[in-house]
Amino acid sequence: MTDSSTAPPGLPSLHWGWILLAAAGTFALTMGVRQTMGLFLGSLNSSTGLGLANISLAFAFGQLWWGLTQPFAGALADKLGAGRVLLTGMALVALGTVLTPLMSSTPGLVFAIGVLAAGGAGMAGPAVLMSAASRLIPAARRGLATGIVNAGGSFGQFVMAPLAGALTLGLGWASAMQVMGLLVLLALPAAWVLRGNSAHAATAATKPVSTREAIGTALRTPSYLLLAAGFFVCGFHVAFLATHLPGVVAACGLPLQYSAWALAVLGLFNIVGSLTMGWAVGRWRMKTLLSLVYAARALGVLAFMLAPKSGVVVLVFAGFMGLTFLSTVPPTAGLVAKFFGLGNMATLFGLVMLSHQVGGFLGAWLGGRVFERSGNYDLVWIIDIVLAVGAALIHLPIREAPLRRVAVLAPT
Incomplete structure (x- = not known):
């Protein structure tokens, strides 16, 4: 095996490190x-x-729209290519x-x-980025690759949160927000x-089925539905924090x-969690890793509710939550790929992201x-647990395990 990626026909071969840098950096x-933006x-x-409440509604709609765009963005990337979708997404975020x-x-x-911003981030989000990285990187490195791409989001949060705070102090909140947008x-x-696109993942012996057929098969697969239900809980927790x-x-x-600093610590420790999870995906059962992550979240929130609220406690809590924050993404993406192969991965992982x-x-x-109604967040913490x-x-x-129909559903 070489270190260069298996480049699509007609495209120059790139070292897998450059591919990871591009996906993780985006x-x-x-x-x-x-x-x-919560700042x-x-x-x-x-x-x-x-x-x-009204401003939270705008942020909440952004969470929903970010998810809604990902299956469509994934389908477009599978057919038209990731590059065009990513360009459009970055422009909309800015x-x-x-x-x-x-x-x-x-x-x-x-x-x-x-x-605009959330929809653009969905187009330049994990469904398209992880599918592109999985398509271009050798199979032996894919588990670690998804962890590295996921850690990129955490690194961005770690760097951007203090930067946003410093820009706010120096330029005012409005100009700071606009500078942040242009950085994208x-x-x-x-x-x-x-x-x-995903056609480059196909072999001569297989061909991907239509998007509709792939989605229909996924929605009839109990394990896929359970995975999506668990990811719903992840979204609740992550968006609230x-x-x-x-x-x-x-x-x-x-x-x-x-x-x-709490947001920054959250992002910093999520880098550790994401990289560790990317390493663990190839060594332990992914469903077991996911169960452990969700159980750890419940224990962490309970401990925070019972602890005295000081600066140290808040930062320790942020660090612990960071370890589990987006570490669910590599095993979730890995299970989707394991179930159905790579041919429709951007679309099917996009549905899980929805x-x-x-x-x-x-x-x-x-x-x-x-x-707004109670003056505290206790009820939300209880629901989260x-x-x-x-x-x-x-x-x-x-x-x-891979579905028996994978051979006709999608290429591996």
């Missing part, structure tokens, strides 16, 4: 910008006077983020944050590196800088609604 910029929630509320400070109504915020355009060269962790820190009576973001919509919206325990249990019946 995810770092798009995810880093999205995951730091601007209070400023948006003060500037517009719309109320926390445009939506730049326009957000100019909006003064709930529909305006929903359009800028929820439709630094990932444009990655579209060239990751170009190509990404949107409301600064509010949680403020409710503890801590200074603003703890909010930025389930994730339906949960994300509820986590982001419910956090604002509960806090119950959901995490349920997710840990429903992964156990998953049958971790």
Whole structure:
């Protein structure tokens, strides 16, 4: 085996490290910008006077729309090529983020944050990026590759959160947000590196079926449905933390800088969690790893609820949650590939991401609604614990094996 990727016909062969850098770097910029938007929630509320619940609705819609775009973006990438989809997505993220400070109504915020920025991030999100990396990287490195791409999003959050805080102090929140949006355009060269589509994954003996047939087979597969249900819980947890962790820190009576550093620590430890999970995927059963992650989340949230709220406790909690934050992505993507092969992976993983973001919509919206009515987040934490325990249990019946119809469903 060589270190160069199996490049699509007609495209130059690239070392797999460049492919990973392109995919992880794109995810770092798009995810880093999205995951730091919670830092601007209070400023948006003060500037517009719309109320926390209405602004949370825009963020919640963004969580849902990010998921809704991914199956369609995946289908387009499978057919037209990842490069074109990524270019469009990056441009939309930049445009939506730049326009957000100019909006003064709930529909305006929903359009800028929820439709443009979130939709663009979905097009340049994990469904397209992980499918492209899996297609271009040798099979022996795919488990680690998905962990590295996933860690890119965490690294972006780790870097972008303090940067957003510093820009806010120096330029004001509106200009800081617009600068953050423009930074996404630094990932444009990655579209060239990751170009190509799923047809390049096919062998002479197999051919991918239509998108409709692939989706129909997936929706009749119990293990796939259980996997999607677990990812719904992941979305609830991740979106609530990404949107409301600064509010949680403020409710503890801590200074603003703890909010930025809590998000940064969350991202930093997620790098460790993602890389560790990418390494573990090739060594242990993926469904077991997922059950352990969800059980750990439930224990972590329970411990935080019972602990005294200090700066150290908040940062330790952020670090522990970071270890589990997006470490569910490599085994989830790995199971989709194991079930169905690579031919329709972007589409089918995009559908699982849609389930994730339906949960994300509820986590982001419910956090604002509960806090506005009760003045605390206790009810959301309790719901999060119950959901995490349920997710840990429903992964156990998953049958971790390729479907017998894989040979005719999709190429491997």
